[in-house]
Amino acid sequence: MTTLAAATKRLLSRLHDPTVAVDAEFIVAPTSMEEAAEILGAATAVGQAVAFYGAGTHRQIGNPVDADLVITTTAMNRIIDYQPDDLTVAVEAGVTLGELEAALTDRNLTAVLPETEPNATVGGVVAAGRSGYRRLRYGPTRDRILQATAATGYGKVVTGGSPVVKASTGYGMPRLLTGSFGTLGLIGPVLLKLWSQPRALATVVVDDAEVARNVAYRPLAVLGTGGNARVYLGGTMEEVDAQVEAIGGRSSDGLDWPEPHDPPLRLSFRIPARFVDEAVVAARDLDATDWVAQYGVGIVEAGYDRITSDGFSAARAWAESVGGTLVVEASPNDLRRKLGAWGSPPDSVELQREVKDRFDPAGICNPGILPGGI
Amino acid sequence: MGCQVRLPNLRAQGSQVRYAARMARAVDELTALLGDDRVRDHPLDQHLFAKDAGLRRGGAPIVVFPESSDEVAAVVKIARAHRMPIVARGAGTGLAGGAVPQQGSLLVVLTRMNRIFEIDEVGRTAWVGPGVVNLDLSEAIADRGLHFAPDPSSQSACTIGGNVATNAGGPHCLAEGSTVAHILGVELVTADGSTVVLGGAAPDTPGYDLRGVIVGSEGTLGIVTKVLVRLTENHLDAATLLMAFDAIEDAARTVSDVIGAGLVPAALEMMDNPMCVAVENFVHAGYPTDAAAVLLADVLGHPAGTAASIDLLNDIAIANGATSVRVATDESERALLWKGRKSAFGAIAQAAPDYYLNDTVVPRTRIVEVIAKTYEIAERHDISLMNVFHAGDGNLHPLVSFDASEPGMTERVVAAAREMVTVAVAAGGTLSGEHGIGFEKRELMSSVFSAEDLDAQARLREAFDPGGVLNPEKILPDGARCFDWGTG
Numbered sequence: 001m002t003t004l005a006a007a008t009k010r011l012l013s014r015l016h017d018p019t020v021a022v023d024a025e026f027i028v029a030p031t032s033m034e035e036a037a038e039i040l041g042a043a044t045a046v047g048q049a050v051a052f053y054g055a056g057t058h059r060q061i062g063n064p065v066d067a068d069l070v071i072t073t074t075a076m077n078r079i080i081d082y083q084p085d086d087l088t089v090a091v092e093a094g095v096t097l098g099e100l101e102a103a104l105t106d107r108n109l110t111a112v113l114p115e116t117e118p119n120a121t122v123g124g125v126v127a128a129g130r131s132g133y134r135r136l137r138y139g140p141t142r143d144r145i146l147q148a149t150a151a152t153g154y155g156k157v158v159t160g161g162s163p164v165v166k167a168s169t170g171y172g173m174p175r176l177l178t179g180s181f182g183t184l185g186l187i188g189p190v191l192l193k194l195w196s197q198p199r200a201l202a203t204v205v206v207d208d209a210e211v212a213r214n215v216a217y218r219p220l221a222v223l224g225t226g227g228n229a230r231v232y233l234g235g236t237m238e239e240v241d242a243q244v245e246a247i248g249g250r251s252s253d254g255l256d257w258p259e260p261h262d263p264p265l266r267l268s269f270r271i272p273a274r275f276v277d278e279a280v281v282a283a284r285d286l287d288a289t290d291w292v293a294q295y296g297v298g299i300v301e302a303g304y305d306r307i308t309s310d311g312f313s314a315a316r317a318w319a320e321s322v323g324g325t326l327v328v329e330a331s332p333n334d335l336r337r338k339l340g341a342w343g344s345p346p347d348s349v350e351l352q353r354e355v356k357d358r359f360d361p362a363g364i365c366n367p368g369i370l371p372g373g374i
Numbered sequence: 375m376g377c378q379v380r381l382p383n384l385r386a387q388g389s390q391v392r393y394a395a396r397m398a399r400a401v402d403e404l405t406a407l408l409g410d411d412r413v414r415d416h417p418l419d420q421h422l423f424a425k426d427a428g429l430r431r432g433g434a435p436i437v438v439f440p441e442s443s444d445e446v447a448a449v450v451k452i453a454r455a456h457r458m459p460i461v462a463r464g465a466g467t468g469l470a471g472g473a474v475p476q477q478g479s480l481l482v483v484l485t486r487m488n489r490i491f492e493i494d495e496v497g498r499t500a501w502v503g504p505g506v507v508n509l510d511l512s513e514a515i516a517d518r519g520l521h522f523a524p525d526p527s528s529q530s531a532c533t534i535g536g537n538v539a540t541n542a543g544g545p546h547c548l549a550e551g552s553t554v555a556h557i558l559g560v561e562l563v564t565a566d567g568s569t570v571v572l573g574g575a576a577p578d579t580p581g582y583d584l585r586g587v588i589v590g591s592e593g594t595l596g597i598v599t600k601v602l603v604r605l606t607e608n609h610l611d612a613a614t615l616l617m618a619f620d621a622i623e624d625a626a627r628t629v630s631d632v633i634g635a636g637l638v639p640a641a642l643e644m645m646d647n648p649m650c651v652a653v654e655n656f657v658h659a660g661y662p663t664d665a666a667a668v669l670l671a672d673v674l675g676h677p678a679g680t681a682a683s684i685d686l687l688n689d690i691a692i693a694n695g696a697t698s699v700r701v702a703t704d705e706s707e708r709a710l711l712w713k714g715r716k717s718a719f720g721a722i723a724q725a726a727p728d729y730y731l732n733d734t735v736v737p738r739t740r741i742v743e744v745i746a747k748t749y750e751i752a753e754r755h756d757i758s759l760m761n762v763f764h765a766g767d768g769n770l771h772p773l774v775s776f777d778a779s780e781p782g783m784t785e786r787v788v789a790a791a792r793e794m795v796t797v798a799v800a801a802g803g804t805l806s807g808e809h810g811i812g813f814e815k816r817e818l819m820s821s822v823f824s825a826e827d828l829d830a831q832a833r834l835r836e837a838f839d840p841g842g843v844l845n846p847e848k849i850l851p852d853g854a855r856c857f858d859w860g861t862g
Binding site for chain 2: 083086109140165166171172173176178195197218238239242243299322323324327342346347348349358372
């Protein structure tokens with residue numbers, strides 16, 4: 001056993017010693033996936049729960065986790081391999097979206113990650129399965145993760161996917177890891193597919209988002225907010241100009257994304273796209289202070305100062321009745337415990353448990369954060 | 375590590391008798407469930423369904439044709455009771471042996487589950503049966519201004535279920551993404567015969583993305599009995615460019631420069647001279663027979679935007695020595711050019727009775743060198759090589775036409791194909807872009823994955839199918855993890 005693993009094990013064992021009043025979190029910052037795997041292997045050996053931390057952007061999503069050891073990715077923050085001519089980039093988990101996008105500007109490329117979370121880390125975005133508004137045009141983040149490495153709960157470094165933009169070679173491990181919230185292990189370096197930024201970009205303010213979506217040809221996003229509805233366009237100058245004229249309304253150059261809020265409570269309706277208008281009504285009925293509705297995608301994120309549990313339950317029941325979910329994306333832990341972070345577990349929860357057991361046999365990786373207490 | 379898959383010992387005579395009795399009971403039970411005409415065990419059926427479009431032949435004593443999810447679930451339970459491995463199959467157009475039944479398997483043919491259940495025009499989705507033919511789906515929704523984007527060359531025959539199994543591609547996956555980007559949910563009959571829905575029309579289903587895991591899993595994790603597909607809006611304007619080159623390197627460099635310029639056309643295909651000649655003889659689409667290589671590019675989009683892309687493609691091609699650039703905007707001319715591309719595998723029948731189509735992917739910056747090495751390998755093995763491939767995403771398809779009746783020929787072809795895979799992997803590429811691993815490349819998996827990587831994949835498989843009864847001997851090499859074959 002290496003020194004690091006031995007030290008980790010020693011520290012962890014102290015947590016279980018009733019004579020030592022240790023009431024602290026250990027935070028470790030491995031510099032490689034091999035180190036992370038050793039730490040996880042040691043934690044598995046003693047059955048100690050581990051949580052993962054990037055920038056903390058998504059720390060309030062999911063069931064609260066009790067863990068005494070936190071592994072942070074801050075010491076793994078390199079852009080490993082940037083291949084602009086192949087439209088790919090490999091990055092470590094701790095790289096922030098802002099840093100990554102800055103590195104891609106030399107060739108006018110983008111990784112199409114969440115537009116309003118520049119401080120979030122790539123690892124955090126992958127773990128939480130977050131996508132940006134431009135998913136309407138480019139698809140969700142998970143479709144652009146070509147290859148991913150993880151340090152598993154059982155203490156090994158594994159890589160899945162392929163180092164190229166298209167593959168049907170083995171199981172879709174990157175797809176399994178995306179959105180897994182660290183419950184299978186620490187997500188490490190990922191290879192991302194890039195897109196070229198359109199030459200011209202415009203934001204058009206419209207009256208009716210759904211009408212505008214049908215007039216617009218392949219918009220980047222169509223958003224409804226508390227203030228107005230907007231269509232986001234990208235393409236050649238001629239194409240964007242022609243579209244702005246066809247759609248009508250007030251336009252400005254560039255992409256004017258909604259100002260991110262930090263409300264005490266944020267809910268996310270994830271529903272089939274045809275129910276977006278109904279979800280907006282449901283969100284407003286709960287007295288939302290602000291909201292962003294993604295037309296054509298099926299997500300309405302809404303902020304609240306307070307909420308009634310009856311109103312919340314009714315909204316969640318509606319979302320689930322149309323085949324969706326109502327997810328608590330930000331709240332104090334006690335409120336999230338009370339409301340339930342996710343709602344009813346999915347149909348496949350037993351199958352999911354089988355998967356979890358094989359990658360995290362001791363159940364130490366972010367235990368319970370997912371639906372069904374996985 | 376290193377454990378062996380345990381196969382039933384059919385050599386012992388007593389065991390053979392018991393095996394025959396077990397098969398007879400299985401046929402009886404399946405017939406009671408599905409009726410006479412949907413359970414086949416005649417030697418002719420056994421022969422017909424023993425292979426896919428690749429070279430390898432297997433053997434299934436029983437072939438069944440369920441028509442509903444419930445029937446599939448019941449079939450799985452019967453197979454389990456009689457300890458038969460289960461192999462699902464669509465149209466059998468696969469080339470990697472993914473649907474070739476291992477000896478003793480129950481083959482579940484899903485082509486009769488070909489209903490389109492519901493179409494949501496606003497949400498742009500549809501629930502369809504796995505047996506729906508790829509092109510039939512796009513034709514059924516054409517009047518709504520929508521289509522299903524994955525378009526494998528076999529699209530007039532291959533099924534959506536098969537597309538899901540192999541994460542199928544096609545020329546237009548360059549801009550639209552492979553099948554996985556177009557599958558929102560699946561209904562799955564699992565190894566124990568229960569039914570579960572994964573994913574759905576709502577985005578980001580909480581929990582693991584098992585939908586995403588199912589796509590490309592080649593029938594080893596469950597049998598997909600319904601598919602929720604994402605539909606793509608049709609483009610407003612289209613043009614197809616046919617660019618001719620005197621040297622294949624010029625064409626390959628054009629591809630690299632196009633991608634390097636950040637331009638991702640809807641499709642960007644390459645065909646070498648022997649392929650152009652074969653296609654031209656076959657469809658008379660006006661392919662230049664004197665060019666060393668041609669590139670076929672599709673520019674789809676908004677009418678105000680396509681002109682700029684056409685100009686850029688044209689400029690890059692000319693800068694790389696293109697000898698001619700033909701731009702087709704007329705729909706019938708475009709259709710003819712694409713017919714040429716999609717008939718490639720039919721066209722080569724003129725050259726020889728058999729063909730072996732390889733499928734590898736390389737980084738787009740390495741196409742030139744890998745193609746050159748591919749020709750060297752063919753020359754060294756004295757085999758006839760043609761190239762027709764999805765150049766835009768680096769997905770190579772070296773195509774060998776040959777006569778399998780010539781002694782030693784098949785072995786030579788397979789040996790050359792292995793070398794071509796090795797060259798692609800050495801250039802930072804991978805084993806398959808769209809055909810899958812199946813049986814064909816499972817032993818090559820360790821050339822791109824470490825033992826730990828393979829073990830992780832085996833763990834995932836085991837979570838779905840702890841008994842290893844679903845399409846065993848596919849994807850993962852022996853010894854990736856210890857499966858307890860045929861139990862339960």
